[in-house]
Amino acid sequence: MALRTLITRKSLGLGLGVSQSVRGLQTVSLPDLPYDYGALEPAISGEIMKLHHQKHHQTYITNYNKALEQLHEAMEKGDSPTVVKLQGAIKFNSGGHGNHSIFWKNLTPVHEGGGEPPKGSLGWAIDTHFGSMEALVAKINSEGAAVQGSGWVWLGLDKDLKKLVVETTANQDPLVTKGPNLVPLLGIDVWEHAYYLQYRNVRPDYLKNVWKVIDWKYASEVYEKECP
Numbered sequence: 052m053a054l055r056t057l058i059t060r061k062s063l064g065l066g067l068g069v070s071q072s073v074r075g076l077q078t079v080s081l082p083d084l085p086y087d088y089g090a091l092e093p094a095i096s097g098e099i100m101k102l103h104h105q106k107h108h109q110t111y112i113t114n115y116n117k118a119l120e121q122l123h124e125a126m127e128k129g130d131s132p133t134v135v136k137l138q139g140a141i142k143f144n145s146g147g148h149g150n151h152s153i154f155w156k157n158l159t160p161v162h163e164g165g166g167e168p169p170k171g172s173l174g175w176a177i178d179t180h181f182g183s184m185e186a187l188v189a190k191i192n193s194e195g196a197a198v199q200g201s202g203w204v205w206l207g208l209d210k211d212l213k214k215l216v217v218e219t220t221a222n223q224d225p226l227v228t229k230g231p232n233l234v235p236l237l238g239i240d241v242w243e244h245a246y247y248l249q250y251r252n253v254r255p256d257y258l259k260n261v262w263k264v265i266d267w268k269y270a271s272e273v274y275e276k277e278c279p
Contacts, residue, residue: 078116081109082152090160094263096249104155107244111147111223118144146223150203153238159266169267173236173274180215190217192258195241206237206270213278234277236270 084104089097118140125133159165168174168184181187187206194217195204202221209216211232218229226235239261246257 078119079112079148081105081112082155084155086158086160086163091158091165091264094161094165094260095158095246099246099248102248103151103240103244107242108148108151111144111151114140115144115148143223146225149225150223150238151240153235153269154240156269157237157239157266158261158264159268161263163266164268165264165266166262167267169271171271171275172278173267173271176215176274176278187217188262191239192255194219195239195258196255198241201242204239204241205235207233207235208274208277209233210277234273236273237265237267 081104084100087097088100088104091097091100118137122134122137122141124130125137169177174184177184177187181190191204191206198204198219198221200221202219202224203226204219205217205226207216207218207226207229208214209230209232215236216233218226218233220226220228226233226238239258241254241258243252246254250257
């Protein structure tokens with residue numbers, strides 16, 4: 052029972068997407084996007100957005116829910132080796148769901164404010180910690196382009212130090228794997244599935260153009276909540 056509680060609260064407690072109870076475990080479902088697939092063009096094509104959301108994100112959810120079912124069955128049987136084996140799948144797929152759910156919130160069409168710099172306390176914090184918005188963008192783009200293989204580049208808040216940080220994570224690791232006190236504000240997916248159909252292998256061009264549709268509302272709300 053202790054392991055089941057840990058998995059439910061830690062791995063599934065994302066607050067992202069609709070969830071339902073299945074045999075005492077919380078499954079997740081694909082969150083709706085607040086904009087049409089083609090609304091981010093020309094920065095991100097509608098074809099990419101549709102595949103990214105309906106296929107890639109959905110696959111993480113499907114595999115995550117499947118792993119939870121298998122976990123339940125293994126726990127009922129007392130099959131400890133299988134319980135241990137499933138931890139990797141749960142981490143990877145829950146990370147894929149959580150990371151993408153944040154990513155969708157970090158995007159918005161240009162006509163709805165996409166690309167507008169953050170204002171208020173987050174804007175001041177960016178100037179304080181990085182010197183300027185331009186300097187932050189350059190740092191994120193540089194570190195995102197340098198990610199080997201697949202992963203994410205993040206703007207996060209260190210809650211203990213009250214400081215903004217730029218970090219990268221491999222594969223679908225969430226930002227918290229880089230430190231328990233790190234809260235994700237802005238995440239940019241640098242997996243090839245996020246840009247290859249449009250930008251081919253030129254990741255820096257994708258990183259340059261994605262800022263045209265970045266929405267700072269979610270990041271600002273989280274920052275003000277965590278750093279009042």
